[in-house]
Amino acid sequence: MKCSGMIRVLVLFAIVMLMGGPAMAEDKDWTPELHAIADKCGLPRDNLKWIDGSVRWLNPERATYGQSVCVIGEFRAKGIPMKQGLVSDGR
Numbered sequence: 001m002k003c004s005g006m007i008r009v010l011v012l013f014a015i016v017m018l019m020g021g022p023a024m025a026e027d028k029d030w031t032p033e034l035h036a037i038a039d040k041c042g043l044p045r046d047n048l049k050w051i052d053g054s055v056r057w058l059n060p061e062r063a064t065y066g067q068s069v070c071v072i073g074e075f076r077a078k079g080i081p082m083k084q085g086l087v088s089d090g091r
Contacts, residue, residue, distance in 0.1 A: 030055070030080050037078070041070035055082050 034048040034055065043063060048071070049056045055075070060068065075082050 027053070033078050033080060037071055037074040040074065041067045043067055043071070053081075055080060 030050045034050060035045045038045045038048050047058045047060075047063075049058065057071070063071070
């Protein structure tokens with residue numbers, strides 16, 4: 001009986017930790033990681049910013065295909081939370 005009670009506590013603890021993971025990632029300031037990604041991928045540091053809990057990629061249209069693939073790959077590798085979307089200016 002004592003062992004099954006301990007297992008329940010550990011399972012509950014694991015669930016709470018998993019649920020809290022993304023919220024903790026969004027609370028973190030990812031600016032140093034974004035600067036490292038910009039340097040690695042050949043972008044100006046000002047193009048990647050952490051604002052209000054999400055990444056803002058300024059002037060992505062000026063990035064080459066290789067730079068874009070590099071940035072997205074680094075976001076995934078480092079676990080940086082990101083929301084992806086495309087915005088068109090209607091042209």
